[in-house]
Amino acid sequence: MTLNKTLPGRTMIKRLVRKLERFEPVPPNERAFLKAAIARVAEYDPGEYFVNEGDSPAESCLVVEGFAARIKTLPNGVRQIMAIHIPGDFCDLHSFALKRMDHGIAALSRCKIAKVPHAKLTEITERLPRLTRALWWDLAIDAAILREWMVGAGRRSAYHQIAHLLCEMLLRLRSVGLVEDNTYAFPLTQAELGDAFGLSTVHVNRTLQALRREHLLISKGRAVTIPNAKALATAAGFDPTYLGLSDVL
């Protein structure tokens, strides 16, 4: 972990505010409060956990740069990725209510995480009801994404699940300005994709090959290109409503 306390708060919360404003405008005083709420910023390497299962954290984590994941580890060592977080996401807003974390949070790529003390969140609920509701909305979207994943896990084939995630990431990343030419950074390994969907690495590999064969996906290195978003969405049975985005595909 690397500490970095000198960056301006403004760029830190830019993407979060952009996201929250999909719900309601965030006036200058709330923006200022959020900016000032960041106690520190830390950097982590891929694979590094910055919140551990069982912890009782005193601060919540805001992703500023890079990708992070919420992960549960079963007694037998098998892992399940519960959520993938991108810049602008509060990855454990809920943790401020929980006594013990039921899952950990790890960096998927090198990433920069802003820490907001729970005391500041409490203060928001005391003094800034509008912002409280905006964060509530963010929690609700987070839960909606989780539900969509749940449907995938229960009812969709490996092929559909992976196609669906690629669509979801396209929209989420686009909404924070991280997609260019239908291309975005996507640092998950095939093993991690398997952990997200409860699939074996082998099966993930074969499914990705199928998607590439059908020209729905081009991947080079850790970046992904979606040549035909509409076709991918159709193949995936993807309906973006749950994301609370108004974006067209």
Next chain:
Amino acid sequence: MTLNKTLPGRTMIKRLVRKLERFEPVPPNERAFLKAAIARVAEYDPGEYFVNEGDSPAESCLVVEGFAARIKTLPNGVRQIMAIHIPGDFCDLHSFALKRMDHGIAALSRCKIAKVPHAKLTEITERLPRLTRALWWDLAIDAAILREWMVGAGRRSAYHQIAHLLCEMLLRLRSVGLVEDNTYAFPLTQAELGDAFGLSTVHVNRTLQALRREHLLISKGRAVTIPNAKALATAAGFDPTYLGLSDVL
């Protein structure tokens, strides 16, 4: 649907308050506010939807009696149950932030549902920060349950998933006083259990038989008895931490 406006608010919110107090005491004024927030109470028959996918509800639903489920239906008609709600649960607290419901809510047994206008929830965020945080905590527990289901869907066998759910329901129902002699009402059909886990009815049936054969489960009609909770929990790999209950198994 049947309307019923005459019941005292007090018994309506008893179980909710009991639950919220696991987080923080709920003083009389907050209790009174909640009581008064109930605009009406409705009754529904098994299978009846009281919130539909795509709705923009103006009120949230508190389960007073009976079981309800949050359900997503895929274009091909396949259903996925996202959550099972019991008395004392707010089943769509999050809906007040969402513009469109990404899932519906249906009665699993005959049930009695108290309706709380979203305006009242907004008022809570304006005037009762403590209660706001308690509800936030409730949302967080809800999400934790969803995550645990997600792990099940991804990483547990049918056998473990079903055993796990039986443990979860035992604790949740006990925490609201609905378990007696290790026995509780459990109105889900085998088809509905399948919808919850993404399993076929046939496979659910065979799995239940296995659990009964091993004397981990006794079921008569719509009631379920867990003769040996510890053994079931071991078989299920069940760790109750995520429920935020201090109950011993």
Next chain:
DNA sequence: CGTCATATTGACTTTAGTCAATAGAAGTGG
């Protein structure tokens, strides 16, 4: 008593998992 939903059983199929080997890529230190 008949109807409808629910539960059970058997035979066969499919999806995805496991094991094991190989190939590529990225990163490190000399």
Next chain:
DNA sequence: CCACTTCTATTGACTAAAGTCAATATGACG
């Protein structure tokens, strides 16, 4: 720049969990 290690991706052969289809039983209820 190269040899070396290590992680990641790919392939093949075989297995197992769970699905599908179809028939039958059981139970609740008007």
